[in-house]
Amino acid sequence: MRRALPALACLGLMAACATPGPRTAPPRQAAVTPPAAWRAPSETGDATLAADWWNAFGDPRLSDLIAAALARSTDLGVAEARVREAEAQSRLARAALLPSVNLTAGAQKTRDLNAFGIPTITTAAEPELQVAYEIDLWGRIRQADAAARASLQTSGYARDAARLSVAAAVARAYVALVSLDAQMATARATLGSRQEAAARARRRAREGVTSDLELRQAEGELEAAAQRVPALELAIRRQENALTLLVGDTPGAVVRGPLDALAIPRPAAPLPSTLLARRPDIAQAEASVVAADASLASARAAFLPQVRLSAAGGGLFVEHLDPVTVWSLGASALAPIFDGGRLRAQSDAAAARRDQAAFGYRKTVLTAFGEVENALEGTGRLAEQEEAAVRQRAAAASALDHARKRYQAGYVAYLEELDAQRGLLATELALSQVREARLQNAIALYQALGGGWATTTP
Numbered sequence: 001m002r003r004a005l006p007a008l009a010c011l012g013l014m015a016a017c018a019t020p021g022p023r024t025a026p027p028r029q030a031a032v033t034p035p036a037a038w039r040a041p042s043e044t045g046d047a048t049l050a051a052d053w054w055n056a057f058g059d060p061r062l063s064d065l066i067a068a069a070l071a072r073s074t075d076l077g078v079a080e081a082r083v084r085e086a087e088a089q090s091r092l093a094r095a096a097l098l099p100s101v102n103l104t105a106g107a108q109k110t111r112d113l114n115a116f117g118i119p120t121i122t123t124a125a126e127p128e129l130q131v132a133y134e135i136d137l138w139g140r141i142r143q144a145d146a147a148a149r150a151s152l153q154t155s156g157y158a159r160d161a162a163r164l165s166v167a168a169a170v171a172r173a174y175v176a177l178v179s180l181d182a183q184m185a186t187a188r189a190t191l192g193s194r195q196e197a198a199a200r201a202r203r204r205a206r207e208g209v210t211s212d213l214e215l216r217q218a219e220g221e222l223e224a225a226a227q228r229v230p231a232l233e234l235a236i237r238r239q240e241n242a243l244t245l246l247v248g249d250t251p252g253a254v255v256r257g258p259l260d261a262l263a264i265p266r267p268a269a270p271l272p273s274t275l276l277a278r279r280p281d282i283a284q285a286e287a288s289v290v291a292a293d294a295s296l297a298s299a300r301a302a303f304l305p306q307v308r309l310s311a312a313g314g315g316l317f318v319e320h321l322d323p324v325t326v327w328s329l330g331a332s333a334l335a336p337i338f339d340g341g342r343l344r345a346q347s348d349a350a351a352a353r354r355d356q357a358a359f360g361y362r363k364t365v366l367t368a369f370g371e372v373e374n375a376l377e378g379t380g381r382l383a384e385q386e387e388a389a390v391r392q393r394a395a396a397a398s399a400l401d402h403a404r405k406r407y408q409a410g411y412v413a414y415l416e417e418l419d420a421q422r423g424l425l426a427t428e429l430a431l432s433q434v435r436e437a438r439l440q441n442a443i444a445l446y447q448a449l450g451g452g453w454a455t456t457t458p
Contacts, residue, residue, distance in 0.1 A: 023300065024351055026289070030358035032365045034272040040376035043268040051452040054171055056265035057439070059257050062174050065247055069170045072248030076166060079159040086148075086155035093148035096141045099133035104314075128314030128326070135309065140301035143294045150291035157284035164280060164451040166246065171443045173243040174256065179436035180236045182259040186428045187228045193421065194222040201414065214414040221418060264438050267446060269376060272369060278450035279368055285361040292354040299350040302343055305335035368448065375445035382438045389431045396424040 050056070054066050070076065107125040114120050136142055201218035204210045241251040276282055313327040336343055403420035406412045446452075 023296075026293075026358040027355055030355070030362045032362050034276065034365075035369070036272070038269060038272065038373060038376055040373055041380060042376045043266065049267055049446065049449060049452040053267070053446045053452045054167060056263065056267075057171070057442075058263040059174075059261060061255050061257055062171060062262075065174060065243070065254070066167050066170045068249075069166050069247045070163060073166045073246070074248060075162055076159070079155075079162040083152070083155045083159050086152040090145075090148040090152045093141075093145045096134075097136065097145060099131055102130045102132075104128045104130060123319040125317045126314060126326070128312050130310070130312045132308060132310045135307045137307060138301040138304040140298050140304075140306070143298035143301060147291045147294035147298060150287050150294060154284050154287040154291060157280045157287055160280035160453050161284060164447060164453060167451065168443055168447040170243065170246050172440055173239065173246055174254075175259075175262065175436055175439045175443065177236065177239045177243060177254060178256055178259045178262065179432055179439075180232060180239055181256070182432040182435075183429055184229070184232045184236065186425065186432065187225065187232055190421075190425050191222075191225040191229060194218070194225040197417075197421070198222045210414065217414060217418060221421070259432060259435060262439055264442055265446075266379060266442070267449060269372060269445075269449060272372075275368060275372060275449070276365065278453065279448075280450065280453045282361075282364055282368055285357070285364040289354070289357040289361050292350070292357040296347070296350040296354045299343075299347045302346070303336060305333045307331065307333050371444065371448035375441055375448050378437075378441040379445065382434065382441055386431070386434045386438060389427065389434045393424070393427040393431050396420070396427045400424050 052063070055063055105125070105127040107123075109121065109123045111119060111121045134141065198215075198218040198221075201210065201215045205212055205215040240254045243254050244251050270278060308331070310330045310332070311328065313325075316324040316326050318324075400417070400420040400423070403412070403417040407414055407417045
């Protein structure tokens, strides 16, 4: 063994020409400096959002749907399977740090001539225990293990991001569905009003009070209102099917409440620097950088010699002879001298993947800042828009009442009442859509803030 050490040292010197050179740092352009504060006015706070943030909307039916989706979603099933795969890969990388032990056994029966020319039959058996171990002098295996552990963390964070995405998708689909219900209620009320107006126009035309023009206008508006009802029914059925797919069920009816029953929460926004530790997708991107950096270190360590130790021991059992103990001890070193640039290419590729992960992290962080800013801006602006829509609806309802009375008194043509009816319908539909937009913005804000997810020490 002592005589082998000079040989190993020579191999190390010979491999010096294959060293990878100085290690490069991540691109400076990939660094992210969070802003000092948000541009949009908001309430700031560092309190962690509740894990079941959807309960803040005050609808138990929504909470039940999200709970069912988190339990049965196919996307979450795939994410969980990826976590299990990453766990297996991590155990595989960790196993390389330990010695391997194998048991071999061989037996043979031979017929041959001995020295006297007499045929003999010999039976022999040789069981052997083999042990092999690579001395990780330069950290190649340790860095590969670190990369696998970081990849496991990446998969775990991706699963958490998927849970947040599924919950937000179910909430958005539910809000869109109840908004369609509100629009359907408006459309049915409008249809009833158009039917009454058409009946009144027929009676007045029959009595000779008005011309057929007003009757045709009333009938045209009636048919326009009738077209809107089946269109909304189709949209509702499709939205129900989309929601049941998110929940993990077959298409069917969805139990739900009215749009007005949903509360509009306003969660406090943390400082931009705090946001970096509150979103699972940012943690996932950061873990990807750690994994890529460890893979780069492992690829660079492959330029240096690999030293392996081996040992074997067993027995030789031959028929008619006493058992013989056999053993062996050995050491080997593998030093790259010339490989046509394979190791250099692997190292360059690992460095490029590390840089890609760094730029991916920057993009994820910038996207997170933008999403929070947009949601915060929408919180106040959409509230102002809904207040204006409520005032507009009141004005349109008053205008319709005046126009109807003037028409019935014979002061104006039916066209004036018709215009007032159209205005009221438009404002009622707009009011439902604005409230839906506020609820969707609240969901987007919860998702942008991390949705109750918080990092934990792995």
